[in-house]
Amino acid sequence: MSAASDTHHDDHDHAVDHRIVHGHDDHGEGMPHVTFKGYMTGFILSVILTAIPFWLVMGRVLPSAKVTIFIVLAFAVVQMLVHMVYFLHLDTRSEGGWNMLALIFTLVLVVITLSGSLWVMYHMNVNMMPMTAQDMRNMP
């Protein structure tokens, strides 16, 4: 345990040194500040957030499928956030905030596309005139 924490301190120092030394020649590149600790945190969180949904579904842990679906979806959303923060290094300051602005715009479109399609098509299905097998056979 102590060895592990030592290495990560070491890595952190290296990364900081590198930034100071190379601060002037690759300026304005928008290079993220990467650390061993950051990647490992993201990885371990991802493993936990992946293992629990698979366990819930494969082991049939909860009696209600609906509750399981909600929990699994919640885990997916949290894991996506973990990926964005620890692997994609997204924060409000990168590229002067333009990355975040593009992401927010995209997320709005994603939510409209997904919820709109599902909502409209679900109600189309529900409100269709009931059809018998006989009607189906006589379809053009």
Place this chain on the structure above:
Amino acid sequence: MSNHITPAVNDQAFYLTEEHHVENGTMLGFWIYLMSDCLIFACLFAMFGVLGGNYAAGPGPKDLFDLDLVAVNTTMLLLSSITYGFAMLEMARNRKGATLAWLAITGCFGLAFVGIELTEFHHMIAEGAGPQRSAFLSSFFTLVGTHGLHVSFGILWLITLMVQLTQRGFTVEMRRRLNCLSLFWHFLDLIWIGVFTFVYLMGVLR
């Protein structure tokens, strides 16, 4: 006449300083590309959400999906994500050999992922559950296949960058390219979270 010239010169000076302010837009441009890719996947997810229940009296998710295999596949992609992260850490330390080694490991995990997915597709098609069987299977193959195609092209890109890195070393351009691929690779892992949750886990529960 001279009244007209003076403001024109001032305008020029104004535009020049603004132009200089934008130093390099590659990373932002690549991010915007990823966001457009995200919209493609959103449309495919919406399509799967709408058509995912239309089996046309054919096989459903419970008959077709092998969650053990999906779990192995997810592990492959997650491991490739962290090994790419290690490659980026070695790049920060300017160690070329170690960077190349981690990139090669990342590529192997990526190949394993694509291989397992192709095996799964092959099994399904051999059982008569190909993309033409039902709307559910058409949308399934389109969504998962598009993701697999992205990963395949990511592997090609990875190999290209490894060759370039061997030849040129850590130039500013190479660092930028490796950073772009890093975003792409982690982004594909992020999309896979949506795929295994929305398609596989929820499909089996449905």
